[in-house]
Amino acid sequence: MVGAAEEARLNRLESQVDNGGGGAWEYLCLVQKLGARRSEKVLKHGLSILNDPRARSRLGVEEWTLYEQVAIAALDCQQIDVAKECIAALSMKFPGSIRVGKLEGMLLEAKEAWADAEKAYARLLEDSPLDQVILKRKVAMAKAQGNPAAAVEYLNKYLEIFMADHDAWRELAEIYVNLQMYKQAAYCYEELILCQPIVPLYHLAYADVLYTMGGLENIQTAKKYYASTVNLTGGKNTRALYGLCLCGVVIGQLTKGRNKDEKAESPDMSSLAAKALLKDYKERSPEKLSLVTTMMKNMKLIS
Amino acid sequence: MGIGVFVGVLGGLLLAHAAYSTVQYRGMLKIMEEEFSGPPPNVIIELLLGLALCAIAGLAVPEKFHSILPYSEENRVVSLPANLDFMIFNHRGRALPFDPELKLKT
Incomplete structure (x- = not known):
């Protein structure tokens, strides 16, 4: 969750870093912590740290999380070569790691080699069939291929096992809204409100869905x-x-x-x-x- | 911050010293073959003082306290994190030009 103060801090750091005021590492840490999607900036500033041997060695073991962060940002910016190099560095350091395997799968996804990515994930799932991250990647892959029905199916299967994962509930709700299945979306938001009752944005989204469904009773609830x-x-x-x-x-x-x-x-x-x-x-x-x-x-x- | 840490260290030392004196006192009682009924008054004073100093340090060192009201300005939730576990890469952003200078030098 991103609070007002944290958002202000992120924006301040961003403008500071963009204007060459330093603090790039601090900015990258905050982006990571808040889960913000600022791939372009992460790529730019992350690479400037990684390309500077002194700054890189100062990070110690954090260097490898930075490689991961930059790799994902590069995939998001379609800079496949950069991502490939980062992932290669990571797999040299951690051979056989599932986390790196996930990045390799994501690389295949970014290249739109769906069948290969599917195979890569299936291989990872053989070792640990309940790996949440890989199961979520499969949902994302179905979504990326323009197949929301399959994404819904995967997500429902996932939520049968991991019922307390509110991020997954949110994703499911958003997919249902995209499919205009408001009744199901409302159910997901109810679940989210139960899970985190003081997050106002879930109340707001639930009200939006109810208002969209229409009918006197729904609108009265939406108003509440x-x-x-x-x-x-x-x-x-x-x-x-x-x-x-x-x-x-x-x-x-x-x-x-x-x-x-x-x-x-x-x-x-x-x-x-x-x-x-x-x-x-x-x-x-x-x-x-x-x-x-x-x-x-x-x-x-x-x- | 500096003074707070100093007070905290002092409080910790006092508590440690109180423990040490109690052990000493018990050892003395054993020699004198008396029953242990409670710590001596100077240890109790030391304990109270140490507690007070540690409490002061605990309040002073972390500096600013966060508000516990969900709608107060500092911790009001303004947005949710982007659901990065479900991120997809074939989005419209790929149509944008990217800086080809960005390369990983090894």
């Missing part, structure tokens, strides 16, 4: 989850505030003409959200304030 996102983020999440506004409007439309007591509390929360949004825009982006104000007026959330 948008509200809990607002609660968990201290009102700093713009998307959740917009979600509250839209839910309020849709519920108003759906219950129009029905009994009046249901309507009593709902416009209240969405107009509060609208006010919070306007305040936020006033502070952070005053030039767009008039646009938002007209939109809110059209939705009859503010007068």
